[in-house]
Amino acid sequence: MSTPRPMDYRVRHVTVYDYATPVTISHHAGRLRPRHFDTQKVHDSALHIAPVPSHRRERRDFFGNTLTTFTLAEPYRALTVTATSHVSVQPPRLPEAIHTPPWEQVADRLAGGLGADVVDAGQYAFDSPLVAASADLRDFAAPSFPPGRPILSGVRDLCHRVHTAFAYDPAATTIATPLALVMRERRGVCQDFAHVMIGALRSLGLAARYVSGYVLTRMPGDGDRLEGGDASHAWLSVFVPVDGAPNGGWIDVDPTNDKLVTHEHVVVAWGRDFDDVSPIKGVMLGGGNAAPSVSVDVTPLNPDGSVMRDPPPGGGGPMTDR
Numbered sequence: 188m189s190t191p192r193p194m195d196y197r198v199r200h201v202t203v204y205d206y207a208t209p210v211t212i213s214h215h216a217g218r219l220r221p222r223h224f225d226t227q228k229v230h231d232s233a234l235h236i237a238p239v240p241s242h243r244r245e246r247r248d249f250f251g252n253t254l255t256t257f258t259l260a261e262p263y264r265a266l267t268v269t270a271t272s273h274v275s276v277q278p279p280r281l282p283e284a285i286h287t288p289p290w291e292q293v294a295d296r297l298a299g300g301l302g303a304d305v306v307d308a309g310q311y312a313f314d315s316p317l318v319a320a321s322a323d324l325r326d327f328a329a330p331s332f333p334p335g336r337p338i339l340s341g342v343r344d345l346c347h348r349v350h351t352a353f354a355y356d357p358a359a360t361t362i363a364t365p366l367a368l369v370m371r372e373r374r375g376v377c378q379d380f381a382h383v384m385i386g387a388l389r390s391l392g393l394a395a396r397y398v399s400g401y402v403l404t405r406m407p408g409d410g411d412r413l414e415g416g417d418a419s420h421a422w423l424s425v426f427v428p429v430d431g432a433p434n435g436g437w438i439d440v441d442p443t444n445d446k447l448v449t450h451e452h453v454v455v456a457w458g459r460d461f462d463d464v465s466p467i468k469g470v471m472l473g474g475g476n477a478a479p480s481v482s483v484d485v486t487p488l489n490p491d492g493s494v495m496r497d498p499p500p501g502g503g504g505p506m507t508d509r
Contacts, residue, residue: 193228384423
């Protein structure tokens, strides 16, 4: 079987804050540069900030994401952060679900903590600030994980159940909405669906991490439109320790679109939950309240770098970055 060629994308992510009153000083932290790993290569990435910060620094955070910190020490009324990147995404070779180990075996390995891969994955099996295991989450997960079921079969079933049981409703939640309320109301956005599925998996002793990035709305020639293409998107990775699994045993799942992730997603950062990977956050003096206006364009490229013909629709509209 031939290996599918990587998909190349040009990504442009613009965040604009307009304040009612001047901001006198502010400190910010952003995770806006895509990650470089086995199935994703970053060819170039740039981050433009206006006004120009008085101090700026880049480093790797605890989870290996690129963290940019910057300070604006002169008064300003508007802040614009523009991230542009060229990345290649190699569609992963996913194992057949039926050939993955029983989910209890994976949970036992994580609990035992034996092996370097398990030690690293184990940190994603515990509660985090925004995602805590609960009886409700375990009860929700249970029908997808009967005794002895292969873990990836259970993951795919749980993904489908989150997709069908929860309504996509951008007005239903904010970044501060508790997970318990999302479970009760059964409404939310990609961030909420990722948190629900992560919490359900952790309630069974499995390891799942939160992933932020972008999704292409539709590839030329593809059928169904994917949700989440106009702003930052969110999904999750599940630890599936099986020979041949991509990226050290991590398989990405998108409950918003009810699919295993292949070629349409660009990864920016991962962590325990949204709080670990927030695109931009900070503290300031002055300014009042101002919700950001966010636009994202993901453009597919040909191997020679030219724009692919008949690119998919999507991108460009102002949306709150969730």
